[in-house]
Amino acid sequence: MSPGFPSAVSIPLTHPLSGKIYTLARADALEGTPDEVADLIAACNEPLIYDWLFRERLEGQPYTGVQAASFFNWTRSGWQSGTHFVFALASPCGRLVGLLDIKSADPTAAEVGYWLSSKHRGLMGAALEALETLARNAGCRSLYARIRPGNGRSQAVVQRAGWVDTGLEAEGSHLRFVRQLVSA
Numbered sequence: 001m002s003p004g005f006p007s008a009v010s011i012p013l014t015h016p017l018s019g020k021i022y023t024l025a026r027a028d029a030l031e032g033t034p035d036e037v038a039d040l041i042a043a044c045n046e047p048l049i050y051d052w053l054f055r056e057r058l059e060g061q062p063y064t065g066v067q068a069a070s071f072f073n074w075t076r077s078g079w080q081s082g083t084h085f086v087f088a089l090a091s092p093c094g095r096l097v098g099l100l101d102i103k104s105a106d107p108t109a110a111e112v113g114y115w116l117s118s119k120h121r122g123l124m125g126a127a128l129e130a131l132e133t134l135a136r137n138a139g140c141r142s143l144y145a146r147i148r149p150g151n152g153r154s155q156a157v158v159q160r161a162g163w164v165d166t167g168l169e170a171e172g173s174h175l176r177f178v179r180q181l182v183s184a
């Protein structure tokens with residue numbers, strides 16, 4: 001799927017609640033500036049994002065510059081090696097407010113992940129729709145999200161976008177939501 005992504009992406013997204021214009025771009029366009037690092041650290045320590053994505057992984061320790069540096073490396077290496085594809089959401093004034101990723105190059109079914117700062121709530125549906133279009137154009141036939149049963153806000157995002165709940169995975173701790181991008 002990797003060769004199918006444009007080498008540069010800059011997609012304007014209208015925030016449904018504020019009407020302001022945000023931008024979705026490839027996250028390898030981020031340079032790891034002090035502002036970007038600060039935005040990443042602040043968002044990843046917001047309660048909702050930290051609790052769902054980092055508390056377990058970081059054993060309750062805060063998300064710091066160490067994790068931010070490793071995120072920028074992981075993002076660059078994903079695009080360079082074509083193994084995973086991270087996209088960034090920028091606010092109208094260019095601050096980093098959210099991320100979405102496609103976690104593999106498997107064209108038959110690739111997992112998606114995302115977070116959005118609560119200060120910008122309302123944007124993820126439009127961002128996910130843009131990600132679907134990018135993935136479809138890159139040759140991906142279906143996407144899926146693994147969401148814990150208690151994560152109602154994340155389930156609401158994919159449900160509003162029309163993804164299908166295929167039930168609890170065999171491992172028992174995640175629901176799987178699937179989006180077919182091309183008809184079978």
Ligand SMILES: CC(C)(COP(=O)(O)OP(=O)(O)OC[C@H]1O[C@@H](n2cnc3c(N)ncnc32)[C@H](O)[C@@H]1OP(=O)(O)O)[C@@H](O)C(=O)NCCC(=O)NCCS
Binds near residue numbers: 050053123153156
């Ligand atoms: C999951 C997550 C991205 C959802 O973010 P969110 O801001 O709740 O989701 P949205 O951007 O879709 O915004 C939702 C709100 O905007 C509203 N909204 C969204 N699209 C809208 C539209 N087109 N018109 C009007 N309102 C709209 C929704 O009704 C909802 O309102 P509410 O907050 O009053 O319930 C965010 O909670 C998050 O980052 N969570 C932590 C990380 C995480 O769980 N990631 C997923 C792991 S599986």
